[in-house]
Amino acid sequence: MANVDQVIVVVSLTSPAPDWNLLQRQLVAAEDSGLAAWICLNKVDLVSPDYRAEVTGLLDRFPYEILFTSATRQLNLSRLARLLIGRSTVFAGPSGVGKSTLLNALQPGLRLKTGEISSKVKRGRHTTRAVELLPLEGGGTVVDTPGFSRLELPDLTPPELGSLFPEFAPLAPGCSFRDCLHRAEPGCAVRPAAREGKINKMRYQYYLQFLEELTARRRY
Numbered sequence: 001m002a003n004v005d006q007v008i009v010v011v012s013l014t015s016p017a018p019d020w021n022l023l024q025r026q027l028v029a030a031e032d033s034g035l036a037a038w039i040c041l042n043k044v045d046l047v048s049p050d051y052r053a054e055v056t057g058l059l060d061r062f063p064y065e066i067l068f069t070s071a072t073r074q075l076n077l078s079r080l081a082r083l084l085i086g087r088s089t090v091f092a093g094p095s096g097v098g099k100s101t102l103l104n105a106l107q108p109g110l111r112l113k114t115g116e117i118s119s120k121v122k123r124g125r126h127t128t129r130a131v132e133l134l135p136l137e138g139g140g141t142v143v144d145t146p147g148f149s150r151l152e153l154p155d156l157t158p159p160e161l162g163s164l165f166p167e168f169a170p171l172a173p174g175c176s177f178r179d180c181l182h183r184a185e186p187g188c189a190v191r192p193a194a195r196e197g198k199i200n201k202m203r204y205q206y207y208l209q210f211l212e213e214l215t216a217r218r219r220y
């Protein structure tokens with residue numbers, strides 16, 4: 001999308017449950033497009049402090065800022081509001097996570113249509129149908145988008161994929177091989193960092209999975 005500065009990746013803590021795989025794909029896509037990214041963990045009002053702590057642990061050392069919000073209870077929205085001033089921001093994420101509800105909470109005049117969550121499968125019902133460009137009173141633009149549940153990786157070579165994980169950058173010069181893909185190469189500096197928890201383990205696991213996926217495509 002042209003003229004966009006940043007993306008807020010919205011994840012719902014429950015109903016629907018977080019899709020971490022999709023989150024990682026969105027972050028890779030944002031890096032590939034040169035967009036700054038923030039993670040909004042919404043519906044914090046619906047989960048226990050224990051679950052919140054578990055998620056905080058899972059996302060330990062993520063190289064992106066994480067905001068726990070409740071759109072309906074209007075919790076923790078001020079940081080989000082400040083991020084939007086004077087910039088063009090896309091809100092993206094699965095159907096039903098609360099993208100439109102968040103935008104309405106940030107600027108009630110928007111009156112965006114919001115949907116119900118299906119009681120059976122706990123998913124959204126694709127309430128937002130088209131990309132909507134909305135000017136903000138405080139300056140800036142937000143883009144509300146329809147929810148999606150699958151995202152293909154961009155066409156990347158394996159070294160390009162690694163370059164889209166910003167936490168690898170300070171470590172990679174310590175790898176023995178200059179073209180190290182941080183898989184099982186001897187003298188790799190990234191793999192042990194993930195094992196020791198110096199970089200986020202889940203992200204490293206998804207890196208390996210995405211690497212397999214790109215290799216299987218053999219498009220490069």
Ligand SMILES: Nc1nc2c(ncn2[C@@H]2O[C@H](COP(=O)(O)OP(=O)(O)OP(=O)(O)O)[C@@H](O)[C@H]2O)c(=O)[nH]1
Pocket residue numbers: 042043044045046069070071072073093094095096097098099100101102113114115116117124125126127128129145146147148
């Ligand atoms: N309890 C709670 N419910 C929320 C919160 N945010 C959104 N919801 C509810 O979740 C449902 C879906 O919200 P929407 O804003 O329509 O979700 P969306 O991400 O815009 O979904 P699509 O337009 O289908 O992509 C609505 O019933 C909202 O009231 C929240 O922070 N807490």
Ligand SMILES: [Mg+2]
Pocket residue numbers: 099100101113114127128144145146147
């Ligand atoms: Mg919506």
Ligand SMILES: [Zn+2]
Pocket residue numbers: 172175180181182183185187188189190191
């Ligand atoms: Zn390496």
